[in-house]
Amino acid sequence: MGTNNSKRKNKSKKSKKTTKKKTKISFKKARKKNFLPTYEIYPTIKWSQIRIKNLIQKKKLAPIFPPEDDPTETFSIECPICNYFFPITNMTNCCKKPICTECYLQIVPFGTPNQPTTEQCPWCRHYNFSVIYNESLRNKFENEILLSQEDCDQKLELEKEASKNEREEFEKQRSKTILKLLEIKKKEEEEGEYERLKIDQEKNEERERIKQLFREQKNNQEQIDKDNLERIQQLENMPRDPNTLLTQFLSNAGVMDLGRREQLLNFVLQATNQQQN
Ligand SMILES: [Zn+2]
Ligand SMILES: [Zn+2]
Known part of the structure; x- marks a missing residue:
């Protein structure tokens, strides 16, 4: 146990560095993960993932959460082994101390959590170490999740409403603009028609x-x-x-055109020839 403990401490220190960046993981994210193991405290675990999943789903073990360094309103229970804070933990059957699932999985290599084992309790050194998953704590936590979910839903609803209103306002403005444009177009067409008619009329008059x-x-x-x-x-x-x-010709010649003058001159010449004959 002693060697195990020091090993754990080293691992714990190492992992603390990596988890610090991840401390702000929200409830919602934890919920999305369906309380599945994230194994943030210890790099290795002897249990199979499927077995852990099963135990958590059957509510024999507390869900595994990304641990918090400092207590928050929700992450308020401290596991005394790893010193991280969780929204919910298991409880030792012997001395009723909280213990997180990851620490439990390190102490007990196999078995069923609420069944006695050959291991010793890390606190009271009681043999047949076993844990129980505290129902009332679970309920409290689930209520908080539900509340936070409700809060989220409400916020989402409000946002939807706001965006709907915005959209409606936008549509209203858009149809207004379209109407205005149509009006301008119509007016322009009417003016164009009038201009065209005016030009046609002028053309007709000119013709x-x-x-x-x-x-x-x-x-x-x-x-x-x-x-x-x-x-x-x-x-x-x-x-x-x-x-x-x-005489006649000469008096009229001024107002006659050339053809007529020539015609008349021929008459004169003809008449003269006739007389000479
Ligand atoms: Zn722990
Ligand atoms: Zn104990």
């Missing part, structure tokens, strides 16, 4: 103006043509006296 101008020009030309024809007819009906024709 009408040009048409009117053509009509006027055509009428003018027709009038001019008519006037010229009348003059030609007047000349044709006149006596074929070359002198009179020439």
Whole structure:
């Protein structure tokens, strides 16, 4: 036992260094691990993992927790062998001292926790060392877990509610923005339509103006043509006296175009030839 004890102390010191970083493991994490062994205090253990798991599940042994260096509200029970704090431990049957599961597993190499063994109690040196897992402590601990779980659920619910409200607010703002954009677009389209109509109207007016101008020009030309024809007819009906024709021609030549002038000149020449013949 003596050699075992000193060995344990050395191992305990070594492991203390590594566990210090891990001391802030939460209840929730411990719960997630389903109270399964983490073996943080001693690097080796003689028991098989399956056997330990079984004993913990059958509530013959306390769950194994990541140990705390200092007592907290939850990790309030000190194991007097390893001096770590736990939320719950086993209890020696002989002298009713707390003992953590990892320490128990080091002292007793095999067997059933609540059955007498050949080992001695490390405190009262009583033979047939055995431990019992304290139900009332377990219940207390489970209640705390439940409470902390409830607290978590409540917080989660509140967070969900808050994010839902946020989401709703966001949706509201989004639909507002979309409506505004649609309105602007509609207005722009309406304005565009109005502009288009205005341009069409202007184009039509311009087209009408040009048409009117053509009509006027055509009428003018027709009038001019008519006037010229009348003059030609007047000349044709006149006596074929070359002198009179020439006078007539000269008096009209200024307002006639070239074709008409030539036509008239031919008449004059014809009339002169006829007279000479
Ligand atoms: Zn211990
Ligand atoms: Zn004892």
